[in-house]
Amino acid sequence: MIATCLPRYASLAGVCAGLLLALSPAVAQTPPGFSPLDRSNPQASQQDVNLKPHPTPPTVTPVDKLPVDKLKLPAGFKAEVWSHGHPGARTMVMGPKGTMFMGSRLIGRVYAITNKDGKREAKVLLQGLTQPNGLAIRDGALYVLAINKVLRFDNIEDRLDNIGEGVDLTDKFNLPPDIHHNWKYADFGPDGKFYIQVGANCNICELNPGMHGQIRRYNADGSGMEIIARGVRNTVGFDWHPETKELWFTDNGRDWAGDAGPEDELNRLPKDMEGANFGFPYCHANGIPDPDIKRPHPCAGVIMPAALIGPHAGGMGIKFYTGSMFPPEYRNVAFVVRRGSWNRGQKFGYDVAIARPQPDGTAKVEPFMTGLLDEAKNEFHGRPTYVLPMQDGSLLVSDEQNGAVYRVSYSPEENPRTR
């Protein structure tokens, strides 16, 4: 609930008032000056009007039906099933004592995955939350962010059998209550601050830049909020470059503006440019003006992406690799997950790519783990969502469609001919 307007919003008092009105069930008024509805134009986009989101099964995929045999990797790499039987698998964070916590969307669960006699065991830690995608670990505490909810569970790994109610920090973080694009991605940065996504509450619309389409950072207790990136339609994955400490984040492009894009973005927030503008809703991808919401010089002052990652690709998790198991050319490259398109006739993505940062601040993108998309049949076998580098240098990849995690390892002697 928006009980108060933060001082930061003081100059937008009218907007705050408008939001309060909109929240009252008796008055369904749009804040003045803001477009209430999706502004996309079905005629202009010339897309198949029957495109629709793919369902995410809430039920278990049997282990023998997992598409692990279809996965393709560069020579020397192999993939195997690491854990399974946890529908809706998305975000992954590792506790200091070796428990993996996993967030989800539709199914509303947070899982704890532990090692038992060399086998992974998944248990439902929390359920009944609204899209608890945001997970972070700090000082032994698990932070769980669902839509309009922030919870903290102290000493979580010592209390896995009885985690209690947790500390409710929702009011302290004072996040917008909107549902669309408001499932969270969150992580602690190298500066110790808590970084949280707040997406645009629409496909394409004018939005309140003080409220939506941002990345924010807070102190761990919810105080000291700062908007550090604006004009971000919806990022669901970010990480910091191991050497430059700059923030890199994926951003999903708008729908219903054609099969060709605008492409999803991989962005870099340059050092000392906190608060910079990334273009939404006026400027997309590498400088494409929005076809439906027009204004003069739509891309003026907008930070262009480090790389484009494909049309309707569904850019998700990103993690820089600092391990020693993979060959040296993988050091400090980012693994970027593309969950796969829905708003596109010919499907695209459903893979894990790598982004190699270049000296000029851009990145080169190439495929890494493919095979889940059958291009000829235009069908997919799984939807990867997040990656997590492990202590031993292997890489975990979650598959939301099949409720599984795959482990990618490198051993040129054992796997000389993979791919």
Place this chain on the structure above:
Amino acid sequence: MPVFAVGRPLILGLAAAFLCLGAARADDMPLAERIALCGGCHGEDGNSHMEKIPSLAGQPAYFIMNQLFLMRENVRRVEAMMPFVKDLKDGELNALADHYSALAPKASGETIDPALVERGAALVATHRCASCHLPTLAGQEQMPRLAKQRLDYLIHSLKEFRDNKRSGADTLMSNVVIGASDDDIAALAHYAASR
């Protein structure tokens, strides 16, 4: 047919009554008994005659399975449904989904306003409802049938999506109806119910 008062207390009361009826055989209830229990509110043939209780006849099987699952997990919170869904096993969800998806939907008999239907037709086009719910509004996969659904339930549901009280299988419905006026919602509902 008794005249029912509107609202939640009644629904909860009914839920409690049925729970008592079912208490002696909570587990492993035969499907036919389960369906009879559902029919008490949702109609024997899956077409509801009760205010704000949705019709299930002709809903896509995936949609019914998914929603029962989400209610069982308390993700979609419908208090009145909780006693009926909390012990359902995955197989039972599928059996109920198959049963109701095979029944024929019938209009509820609520009064449809032709002027609102006409306005609703235009809104349905601009809001691209057919992309997910099909041009017939019969629904598919995780997206529900809207055609011949009860008018009062459609209005109730659309307001829940608009007012951030329900997230749906995806959050796209919140995007579609955000900022819609009560009049827009009435028009959309009259159009859908009349199909």
